[in-house]
Amino acid sequence: xxxxxxxxxxxxxxxxxxxxxxxxxxxxxxxxxxxxxxxxxxxxxxxxxxxxxxxxxxxxxxxxxxxxxxxxxxxxxxxxxxxxxxxxxxxxxxxxxxxxxxxxxxxxxxxxxxxxxxxxxxxxxxxxxxxxxxxxxxxxxxxxxxxxxxxxxxxxxxxxxxxxxxxxxxxxxxxxxxxxxxxxxxxxxxxxxxxxxxxxxxxxxxxxxxxxxxxxxxxxxxxxxxxxxxxxxxxxxxxxxxxxxxxxxxxxxxxxxxxxxxxxxxxxxxxxxxxxxxxxxxxxxxxxxxxxxxxxxxxxxxxxxxxxxxxxxxxxxxxxxxxxxxxxxxxxxxxxxxxxxxxxxxxxxxxxxxxxxxxxxxxxxxxxxxxxxxxxxxxxxxxxxxxxxxxxxxxxxxxxxxxxxxxxxxxxxxxxxxxxxxxxxxxxxxxxxxxxxxxxxxxxxxxxxxxxxxxxxxxxxxxxxxxxxxxxxxxxxxxxxxxxxxxxxxxxxxxxxxxxxxxxxxxxxxxxxxxxxxxxxxxxxxxxxxxxxxxxxxxxxxxxxxxxxxxxxxxxxxxxxxxxxxxxxxxxxxxxxxxxxxxxxxxxxxxxxxxxxxxxxxxxxxxxxxxxxxxxxxxxxxxxxxxxxxx
DNA sequence: CTACCGACGGTTTTT
DNA sequence: CCGTCGGTAG
Numbered sequence: 001x002x003x004x005x006x007x008x009x010x011x012x013x014x015x016x017x018x019x020x021x022x023x024x025x026x027x028x029x030x031x032x033x034x035x036x037x038x039x040x041x042x043x044x045x046x047x048x049x050x051x052x053x054x055x056x057x058x059x060x061x062x063x064x065x066x067x068x069x070x071x072x073x074x075x076x077x078x079x080x081x082x083x084x085x086x087x088x089x090x091x092x093x094x095x096x097x098x099x100x101x102x103x104x105x106x107x108x109x110x111x112x113x114x115x116x117x118x119x120x121x122x123x124x125x126x127x128x129x130x131x132x133x134x135x136x137x138x139x140x141x142x143x144x145x146x147x148x149x150x151x152x153x154x155x156x157x158x159x160x161x162x163x164x165x166x167x168x169x170x171x172x173x174x175x176x177x178x179x180x181x182x183x184x185x186x187x188x189x190x191x192x193x194x195x196x197x198x199x200x201x202x203x204x205x206x207x208x209x210x211x212x213x214x215x216x217x218x219x220x221x222x223x224x225x226x227x228x229x230x231x232x233x234x235x236x237x238x239x240x241x242x243x244x245x246x247x248x249x250x251x252x253x254x255x256x257x258x259x260x261x262x263x264x265x266x267x268x269x270x271x272x273x274x275x276x277x278x279x280x281x282x283x284x285x286x287x288x289x290x291x292x293x294x295x296x297x298x299x300x301x302x303x304x305x306x307x308x309x310x311x312x313x314x315x316x317x318x319x320x321x322x323x324x325x326x327x328x329x330x331x332x333x334x335x336x337x338x339x340x341x342x343x344x345x346x347x348x349x350x351x352x353x354x355x356x357x358x359x360x361x362x363x364x365x366x367x368x369x370x371x372x373x374x375x376x377x378x379x380x381x382x383x384x385x386x387x388x389x390x391x392x393x394x395x396x397x398x399x400x401x402x403x404x405x406x407x408x409x410x411x412x413x414x415x416x417x418x419x420x421x422x423x424x425x426x427x428x429x430x431x432x433x434x435x436x437x438x439x440x441x442x443x444x445x446x447x448x449x450x451x452x453x454x455x456x457x458x459x460x461x462x463x464x465x466x467x468x469x470x471x472x473x474x475x476x477x478x479x480x481x482x483x484x485x486x487x488x489x490x491x492x493x494x495x496x497x498x499x500x501x502x503x504x505x506x507x508x509x510x511x512x513x514x515x516x517x518x519x520x521x522x523x524x525x526x527x528x529x530x531x532x533x534x535x536x537x538x539x540x541x542x543x544x545x546x547x548x549x550x551x552x553x554x555x556x557x558x559x560x561x562x563x564x565x566x567x568x569x570x571x572x573x574x575x576x577x578x579x580x581x582x583x584x585x586x587x588x589x590x591x592x593x594x595x596x597x598x599x600x601x602x603x604x605x606x607x608x609x610x611x612x613x614x615x616x617x618x619x620x621x622x623x624x625x626x627x628x629x630x631x
Numbered sequence: 632c633t634a635c636c637g638a639c640g641g642t643t644t645t646t
Numbered sequence: 647c648c649g650t651c652g653g654t655a656g
Contacts, residue, residue: 067644067645068644068645069645069646094645094646095645096645096646097645097646100646122646124645199645200645200646201645203646235644237645265643265644266643266644266645268642268643268644269643269644269645369642369643370641370642370643371641371642399646404646512646513646516646552642552643553643554642554643554644555643555644570647571647571648572647572648573642573647574647575641575642575647575648576641576642576643576647577647578647583643587643607647608647608648609647611647612647
């Protein structure tokens with residue numbers, strides 16, 4: 001049942017734009033696609049094309065690499081729902097998860113000089129640690145390297161130098177100051193300890209060394225993954241680019257890199273300055289540029305273009321394919337004297353809009369440059385006064401951010417069970433998801449009852465859970481939410497065979513990572529138990545779907561909302577604007593381009609003045625965005 | 632002891 | 647942009 005490439009048609013969407021057709025059928029390609037151009041959709045369509053036409057033939061697979069777990073999961077979901085029969089041949093992972101899994105599975109292939117006697121620990125080096133390392137290094141350096149050692153920049157050492165460094169299989173004398181510094185780093189962090197401490201950059205370098213050391217493994221990887229996708233390519237780090245080049249730069253692997261240079265907002269974390277140009281050169285990639293915007297209305301696309309031109313003088317205008325639901329888009333700057341008035345105005349506006357247009361709170365978002373926890377209290381209070389809720393996606397829950405906790409598959413399974421146990425029917429979607437996830441845990445856990453009915457086991461457990469809920473009073477005043485959470489978590493983890501899942505790595509996490517997720521689940525559960533008055537409210541309060549999200553612009557990357565409140569158009573939020581105006585403007589551009597229909601900026605005297613970002617105000621003014629002073 | 636000045640660090644993320 | 651810290655003048 002194979003479709004010939006000429007007959008293949010896109011699924012679920014009308015058509016592709018001409019550039020997308022070109023890139024879909026091309027070999028190694030570099031695809032530039034602005035905000036809302038449908039990057040993930042394009043990758044999902046290309047996956048369908050390759051799998052359905054047999055250009056990617058069983059047992060070959062497609063390897064899709066993203067930067068965030070969320071993006072990887074999202075892409076996987078799109079392909080899984082469209083092509084259930086091919087889903088096992090679409091591997092969607094983050095770059096870090098992929099390189100880490102290579103180290104975890106094949107660490108025995110490390111050359112003897114690098115052999116790992118004990119499992120590593122993951123740890124990040126603080127700026128202070130790197131500063132001390134570099135200053136000690138300069139003092140202890142042999143004469144030939146001493147003066148040059150002083151020239152190594154602290155903020156680039158790990159990302160650019162350690163990151164792009166190909167480890168030598170056998171110890172070698174340093175020929176340059178970079179050799180010397182990087183070797184010293186590995187000696188101190190890795191080889192001097194029984195239990196080495198590594199970060200993701202170091203794991204990446206070890207993975208690259210393993211593959212370079214084993215022709216057999218490299219051949220196996222290349223044979224398994226003839227097609228590789230890389231999403232958000234503009235944020236590829238030096239280490240990741242170097243890995244890609246070392247492992248996949250050759251005949252036989254076709255790479256599709258997708259991204260937008262104007263949205264490079266991870267430079268400070270070591271993103272390559274121009275990964276696209278390097279890629280086009282090193283891999284002889286064919287460039288494509290998408291012209292459509294399927295997210296934002298014409299007015300918003302025009303506004304975005306004003307900023308796009310600041311980032312790239314040759315930027316081509318995008319063509320909005322959106323028919324506005326609200327007539328004319330609303331784009332305004334609201335200026336306030338104090339933060340109470342700001343919060344109340346936003347809350348009142350949202351409440352009135354929901355009332356009039358019947359929209360859901362999740363159609364709105366509040367985004368800010370930084371420290372959203374400081375903004376949360378007043379906004380939450382003002383929304384509460386209107387009967388609405390705010391969800392701070394950036395909030396720390398144990399070792400995780402709330403956004404990551406809520407998107408986690410394991411957490412989805414646990415909370416799904418709670419939802420099914422506490423409500424009586426009417427949750428077919430949750431039932432399906434829980435059964436599907438349980439299926440994954442059981443097929444790999446060696447459970448004898450795989451063949452038997454998962455539905456039966458689930459029903460039995462749920463009726464047990466139901467009686468427990470019925471017999472257990474949810475007494476908020478007793479302050480026993482910790483005990484209740486512990487007991488409930490025990491029940492859930494016994495049923496899903498947590499220990500088994502952890503050891504078999506069903507959710508691709510190491511035991512300690514899964515333990516951190518479970519701990520965060522427990523913390524959130526305890527917190528939420530203190531706020532609900534009946535068991536059937538628990539799951540809803542946990543996921544808080546009916547709330548207006550508050551998040552950083554960095555967390556909002558790749559997401560979209562009907563109406564966006566861009567909070568803090570001022571020097572308080574944007575104090576670093578002058579320090580790196582280009583990257584700061586890119587961050588601004590990412591924020592602006594999240595909105596589909598309406599975009600409201602707010603500034604507030606009590607927080608900060610507009611002066612430090614006068615250049616951004618100037619662009620907004622030139623674009624005709626009205627300035628409204630309130631109070 | 633206090634008041635003021637200038638230098639300096641802080642933010643954004645990946646499992 | 648803000649807050650903190652250390653030094654110095656009064």
